[in-house]
Amino acid sequence: MAFEPKRPQKKINYEEIRLYSDAELNSTTEEELKNFKIKHDIPMCEDLEKGPWPSFVADAKQGALHRRKLADGRVLIPRDVIEDLLGQLELSFVHGETHWKHGGIVGVFGYGGGVIGRYSDLQEEYPAIAHFHTVRVNQPASKFYDTDFLKGLADLWEYRGSGLLNLHGSTGDLVLLGTITDQLEPLFQEMAHVLDTDLGGSGSNLRTPSCCIGKARCEYACYDTQAMCYEMTMHYQDELHRPAFPYKFKFKFDGCPNGCVASIARSDIAFIGTWRDDIRIDQNAVQGYIAGEYAPNAGAHKGRDWGKFDIQKEVIDLCPTGCMSLEGGKLVIDNANCTRCMHCINTMPRALRPGTDTGISMLFGAKAPILEGAQMSTLVIPFIKAEPPYDNIKEVIEKVFEWWMEEGKNRERLGETVQRVGLPKFLEILEVPAAPQMVKEPRSNPYIFWKEEDVPGGFQRDINEFRKRHKR
Amino acid sequence: MALSTDKLGRFNPEKPLENRITDIGPRHFWQTFPEVIQKNYGKWAYHDILEPGVLVHVSETGDKVFTVRCGGMRFMTVQLLREICEIADKHCDGFVRFTTRNNIEFLVTNPEKLGALKQDLWSRKFVSGSYKFPIGGTGAGVTNIVHTQGFIHCHTPATDASSMVKAIMDELFGHFTSMDLPAQVRVSMACCLNMCGAVHCSDIALLGYHRKPPVIDHEVIGKVCELPMAIAACPTAAISPAKTEDGLKTVKIKEERCMFCGNCYTMCPALPLADKEGDGVVVLAGGKLSNRISMPKFSKVVVPFLPNNFPRFPEVVGTVRQIIEAYAADANKYERIGDWAARIGWEKFFEKCNLPFSDHLIDDYRLAYDTWRTSTQFKYTDLAWAVSRAADPGLDD
Amino acid sequence: MEELKSAIIEFLEGGKTKTKFYFKDIEKAVKQKIPEAKTLQIKKACSALINDGTLIYFSTGSTTMYGLKGRGITEDH
Numbered sequence: 001m002a003f004e005p006k007r008p009q010k011k012i013n014y015e016e017i018r019l020y021s022d023a024e025l026n027s028t029t030e031e032e033l034k035n036f037k038i039k040h041d042i043p044m045c046e047d048l049e050k051g052p053w054p055s056f057v058a059d060a061k062q063g064a065l066h067r068r069k070l071a072d073g074r075v076l077i078p079r080d081v082i083e084d085l086l087g088q089l090e091l092s093f094v095h096g097e098t099h100w101k102h103g104g105i106v107g108v109f110g111y112g113g114g115v116i117g118r119y120s121d122l123q124e125e126y127p128a129i130a131h132f133h134t135v136r137v138n139q140p141a142s143k144f145y146d147t148d149f150l151k152g153l154a155d156l157w158e159y160r161g162s163g164l165l166n167l168h169g170s171t172g173d174l175v176l177l178g179t180i181t182d183q184l185e186p187l188f189q190e191m192a193h194v195l196d197t198d199l200g201g202s203g204s205n206l207r208t209p210s211c212c213i214g215k216a217r218c219e220y221a222c223y224d225t226q227a228m229c230y231e232m233t234m235h236y237q238d239e240l241h242r243p244a245f246p247y248k249f250k251f252k253f254d255g256c257p258n259g260c261v262a263s264i265a266r267s268d269i270a271f272i273g274t275w276r277d278d279i280r281i282d283q284n285a286v287q288g289y290i291a292g293e294y295a296p297n298a299g300a301h302k303g304r305d306w307g308k309f310d311i312q313k314e315v316i317d318l319c320p321t322g323c324m325s326l327e328g329g330k331l332v333i334d335n336a337n338c339t340r341c342m343h344c345i346n347t348m349p350r351a352l353r354p355g356t357d358t359g360i361s362m363l364f365g366a367k368a369p370i371l372e373g374a375q376m377s378t379l380v381i382p383f384i385k386a387e388p389p390y391d392n393i394k395e396v397i398e399k400v401f402e403w404w405m406e407e408g409k410n411r412e413r414l415g416e417t418v419q420r421v422g423l424p425k426f427l428e429i430l431e432v433p434a435a436p437q438m439v440k441e442p443r444s445n446p447y448i449f450w451k452e453e454d455v456p457g458g459f460q461r462d463i464n465e466f467r468k469r470h471k472r
Numbered sequence: 473m474a475l476s477t478d479k480l481g482r483f484n485p486e487k488p489l490e491n492r493i494t495d496i497g498p499r500h501f502w503q504t505f506p507e508v509i510q511k512n513y514g515k516w517a518y519h520d521i522l523e524p525g526v527l528v529h530v531s532e533t534g535d536k537v538f539t540v541r542c543g544g545m546r547f548m549t550v551q552l553l554r555e556i557c558e559i560a561d562k563h564c565d566g567f568v569r570f571t572t573r574n575n576i577e578f579l580v581t582n583p584e585k586l587g588a589l590k591q592d593l594w595s596r597k598f599v600s601g602s603y604k605f606p607i608g609g610t611g612a613g614v615t616n617i618v619h620t621q622g623f624i625h626c627h628t629p630a631t632d633a634s635s636m637v638k639a640i641m642d643e644l645f646g647h648f649t650s651m652d653l654p655a656q657v658r659v660s661m662a663c664c665l666n667m668c669g670a671v672h673c674s675d676i677a678l679l680g681y682h683r684k685p686p687v688i689d690h691e692v693i694g695k696v697c698e699l700p701m702a703i704a705a706c707p708t709a710a711i712s713p714a715k716t717e718d719g720l721k722t723v724k725i726k727e728e729r730c731m732f733c734g735n736c737y738t739m740c741p742a743l744p745l746a747d748k749e750g751d752g753v754v755v756l757a758g759g760k761l762s763n764r765i766s767m768p769k770f771s772k773v774v775v776p777f778l779p780n781n782f783p784r785f786p787e788v789v790g791t792v793r794q795i796i797e798a799y800a801a802d803a804n805k806y807e808r809i810g811d812w813a814a815r816i817g818w819e820k821f822f823e824k825c826n827l828p829f830s831d832h833l834i835d836d837y838r839l840a841y842d843t844w845r846t847s848t849q850f851k852y853t854d855l856a857w858a859v860s861r862a863a864d865p866g867l868d869d
Numbered sequence: 870m871e872e873l874k875s876a877i878i879e880f881l882e883g884g885k886t887k888t889k890f891y892f893k894d895i896e897k898a899v900k901q902k903i904p905e906a907k908t909l910q911i912k913k914a915c916s917a918l919i920n921d922g923t924l925i926y927f928s929t930g931s932t933t934m935y936g937l938k939g940r941g942i943t944e945d946h
């Protein structure tokens with residue numbers, strides 16, 4: 001396998017780029033943290049320090065104390081930014097209402113997305129968070145990191161921002177929370193020059209694509225989700241940074257029908273790995289499961305006594321198509337009737353594996369509820385090969401982009417446009433024929449809008465000819 | 473090349489395009505992989521969950537990688553991130569991974585290192601006593617809740633996210649650190665119906681909801697907002713231009729058309745819609761997005777409204793607990809909440825979860841008819857008898 | 870390119886109370902004036918006008934609009 005980044009990659013060494021000394025990073029003691037009170041009274045927030053689950057309030061307080069102890073000039077936005085954030089959060093609990101306002105800024109020069117403007121509506125009470133913008137950073141595919149990068153980012157963000165962040169936001173970006181307008185450009189260029197990384201998307205553009213863990217650590221991956229996610233992100237940089245779409249547009253890459261990045265529910269184009277040959281069977285391992293040598297479902301049910309594994313009840317009878325059977329102690333799969341739901345494979349991963357002639361199914365049009373209601377994506381292309389440089393898939397994508405930019409209304413997601421004009425029209429755009437795989441069932445009403453060219457002789461007729469046969 | 477300490481760094485406002493780097497995209501993923509991942513890329517044969525939160529993946533080459541999954545907080549400080557890095561440097565050759573559900577994954581290749589890593593992770597606590605890196609979130613249990621920003625950073629939330637997630641995960645901690653449910657339960661949380669979190673296909677979805685239309689700040693709206701933008705922002709065209717008695721430019725709102733999305737407030741701070749009494753939480757259940765056994769499903773509204781009782785949301789936490797315990801007691805192995813509800817019938821779902829039913833739970837938006845029951849097949853529960861008695865008060869007398 | 874640019878500016882200057890426009894509105898107006906204009910060219914012209922400081926982006930976070938720099942309510946109100 002060749003891994004060719006589309007540009008030379010910088011080697012990042014934290015010791016060479018760091019902003020803070022070890023002494024500065026380890027400036028607080030446990031005793032100080034225990035006795036630390038922030039400048040606002042926050043009893044409700046502090047209630048959230050209790051309990052076993054990690055407490056974001058306890059974490060925020062340690063961040064606040066850490067900032068307090070940094071020397072003058074060692075942070076470029078107010079030192080008490082976290083304290084004001086917690087103070088405002090406490091007041092939001094009291095009021096039962098948020099205290100944030102939106103701004104219209106998009107951040108850095110030349111880009112139409114990646115930054116979201118945010119302002120406190122209590123700027124006198126909480127001056128440190130008067131301006132508190134969000135910065136979306138494009139995460140590496142499937143969210144592995146080396147610590148040199150993360151430590152560098154931590155220093156940069158403590159210095160030029162609040163030191164508060166999300167790993168990760170809902171779309172997949174690494175999200176930096178809270179800085180002032182003047183620090184947006186410097187932050188952006190420090191990230192580009194030193195951390196070798198770019199902003200993600202916001203607004204009416206291609207949003208930051210994301211993918212599952214794929215071949216990096218999963219035996220189910222039917223295609224290289226990371227490679228494809230990276231390639232598409234790089235190929236569509238202009239669409240990602242310079243918005244000219246009717247609304248947002250999302251790509252998500254799932255390696256198999258288990259759908260760990262939720263592409264089927266959340267992306268305008270879902271790329272979901274699948275196969276077209278037979279499920280691979282290791283009959284010895286099947287016997288191992290039957291004999292109880294291996295825990296079913298990769299051990300996912302170990303916390304409770306469900307009794308002895310019963311292949312008939314737990315696999316064969318639960319197969320949605322009934323395409324499996326045991327014949328003479330051997331597991332037999334009627335692959336032509338398999339819908340590749342993954343249940344048998346998930347249940348017996350040592351015995352069953354996806355086929356080797358793999359590709360992707362392309363589904364279109366998922367979105368959250370506003371306005372027409374939530375939509376899941378619709379299967380349109382049952383199988384397409386997914387090999388670099390993915391020109392076959394880019395061709396499909398570009399047909400969609402071109403049509404949707406033309407046909408889509410302002411603030412209309414692809415799924416809504418397709419619903420408005422009808423799936424048959426969309427098939428015409430993609431130049432693919434209709435197939436029963438695209439629907440759960442055929443329509444139950446016969447109201448087909450026949451077109452003139454569909455009907456022999458067309459719509460234009462001579463009434464006089466008609467009257468020759470029928471009196472008025 | 474070091475990070476700059478100059479106030480403006482490498483940016484020169486006089487010449488903004490000088491030395492400017494754009495459109496470089498993310499870092500390439502390959503350099504973020506530990507050696508064992510690079511070596512076995514695409515060669516994994518199978519995996520096994522050794523115990524809650526601990527997985528082993530076995531390669532065709534015979535190599536193994538052990539993964540320890542910890543519950544993470546989406547919202548964190550750089551101090552915690554530095555501690556994550558310290559752990560990764562100490563045990564994992566300086567590599568770490570995050571999951572789409574905000575969990576943190578540490579990978580090691582040596583079983584001896586695994587024990588030390590686990591011990592180290594469990595030993596780390598915040599001064600207030602909560603764990604920093606609880607291990608779990610695998611298999612048939614409750615994994616981390618994906619959520620949105622809430623009061624921490626959003627301008628249109630109808631509730632808070634981080635606090636609700638903390639309260640629920642404290643309550644469900646035992647299901648995070650074990651695998652004792654019939655199947656995995658994915659809980660998701662979004663603070664308003666714009667659903668940055670897109671929670672609509674989750675086993676349990678918690679959704680902040682406004683119930684009052686925006687209140688118009690007539691005095692300033694003409695000055696602080698561009699009215700055509702505010703008007704165009706409304707997805708249901710409920711906002712139109714108007715004049716105040718004093719002749720100031722303003723807008724009027726058809727309140728019955730408002731769907732409480734807050735898009736107008738995004739464009740115009742003079743149209744706030746947050747309201748302590750109006751805002752609260754909707755609970756949905758039975759969605760999923762895996763294709764396993766049954767097709768993906770939307771979550772259904774099962775509780776139309778619960779109050780925002782900050783900071784620990786006892787009503788929301790209690791409802792989630794009720795649904796999960798009823799499901800745990802009654803569902804079959806491998807059955808997700810939605811499959812369970814479909815099998816027993818939604819009327820039984822409400823009975824077993826001890827949830828009330830109201831007309832708010834019957835769809836009256838677009839395509840509502842699709843969800844109405846057009847069959848004589850139903851099961852008798854108390855709620856059915858309540859209908860029959862209302863129709864015929866003499867029944868059973 | 871120059872023709873497209875001036876058509877865009879002309880359209881944006883024509884707005885009475887509106888100062889921010891969706892790309893689609895710009896596209897429609899430009900195509901009315903220059904029927905052979907292609908969507909992608911119009912986008913490139915908009916990007917060029919952003920880069921030379923004539924236009925600015927304005928974003929709601931979920932959608933993006935274009936406006937003439939200095940007109941209407943803009944950043945850091």
